[in-house]
Amino acid sequence: MLKTWSLRIIMWQSNPKCWCVLEFGKNKQCTIVQRSFRRIHHTNKLSYKSILEWCNNFIERKGHSGCPGVPENVIERVRDNYLRSPKKSKRRCSQKLQLLQRTVCKILCKCLRFTPDKLQLVHQLYCKFYLIVQELMENYPDLLSKIIFSDEAPFHLSGKMNKHSVRIWGTQRNEFERKSPKVNVFCAVTERAVYEPFFFEGLSITGSTVALMFAG
Template identity: 60%
Template sequence: MCSVRSDTFIITIHLPTNKSILKWYNDFIPRGCICDQRKGHFICPAVSEEVVDKVRDAFVRSPKKSTRRCSQELKLPQSTVCKVLHKRLRFTPYRLQLVQKLYPKDKEMRFEFCHSLQESMENDPGLLSKIIFSDEATFHLNGKVNRHNVRIWGTQYPHANLEFDSDSPKVNVFCAVTERSVYGPFFFEGPSITGQTYLEMLQNWLLPRLQAAEGDGYIFQQDGAPPHWSLNVHAFLNTNLPNRWIGCAGQHDQVFCKWPGSPDLTVCDFFFWGYVKDKVYIPPLPKTIDELRERVTEALRAITPDMLQKVLMELDYRLDICRATRGAHIKCL
């Protein structure tokens, strides 16, 4: 160790020991590099083009293959497979993203909706805090598609389908979300939601709660699900919330603005239900409908106002992205 004195401070320099110099020499002779392999800064030259080709062929044949499975098949260390995928092949492990097909007209409607809503937000900075986002979701006893643990290796984003059993016991749940709180859950009776049962929920459960907590300044949002298209539902909203509701509406409906039928723009779709289902389907999975309902209720209690405020900030960002892409899907990889 030696010290170098300057006008204002002293710099201490630790000289390498003989042991360190010998280690660097022994690393450099066989590999031509003294980088620490454990930190991922070095790709061993021993990985031949033949090995790279084998890894490429393995994932071209089966993009959903795990790195562990590939290492077992090719008799290679898993770390070598990962380095070849990332560094040599430039493959990316894409997560599954479920989206609905968009037609040119759908993109135009999405763009117009985002443009109209952001214009209204400029005139009323507190507009997002007034919107009540709502949606229904189905919870099955057999669990859900675990997109978090599914990866598809490739150089471009894939389009894949996953199947699951839709005939298992289930519950249909309705919730409404604001900047401050969550209204719900409301559990529908019966295997499906009809326009009549949805209307009864609005009349007897949701609107009385909104009126008591939010007053007359809120704006109610619903998507384009079949029960929402009921003429009785539209008549009820036109009478009780004239120009204060957002939805897939007809020419004579009194709406604040028309909803474009987009699953990646509503708070419930891009955050709320995904968060709730991640909480509900933690192993061991629920075994009865009553247990499933209890888990849904507990998951909703875990949502805090701070989380909801951050989600609304994400919505504003998504409106920007949708406008910039002229209504295309918002991909969150």
């Protein structure tokens, strides 16, 4: 008996609503719940309305705490919306369906189990490629010294950048001119050396451009 009473006190201290719901389920009388509440907490701040409201919420939600669940028709609306347009953002979906953005996010992540994925383009590798590389490694022990790892990047003088990886938050929409002046930067690294960045104003870097650069 003492153990049960101690457990009730612990539950009341952690969540008084749970304690009141359990007491009402046991006695079915709000008066007894109020007396027990007053005896433990020494206060009368517990009304009939609060007790009945907590019990009704517990029955309607089937014991689940937190925010109410999302209706099935709303989940289906979001599902159909993204099946027709998978690239649509959460903001546009919330505006179209007249829902809160956090509700759309909850439906996508918790209800539908959708995950955001960014499309990437990759080169397909064939079995023939593996055989060629293996043959080169066997015939040329110093193959690594003959490989050059390089990359290039354009820098626009207007401040334009890759819109797919950068988000600018502000009160005004930013605008950039098309085909603005730019500087192409090229850099390479080998087994023995690092080739310093080379700058090309307004020119696209091609194979012939790189050959002339290394020749010079």
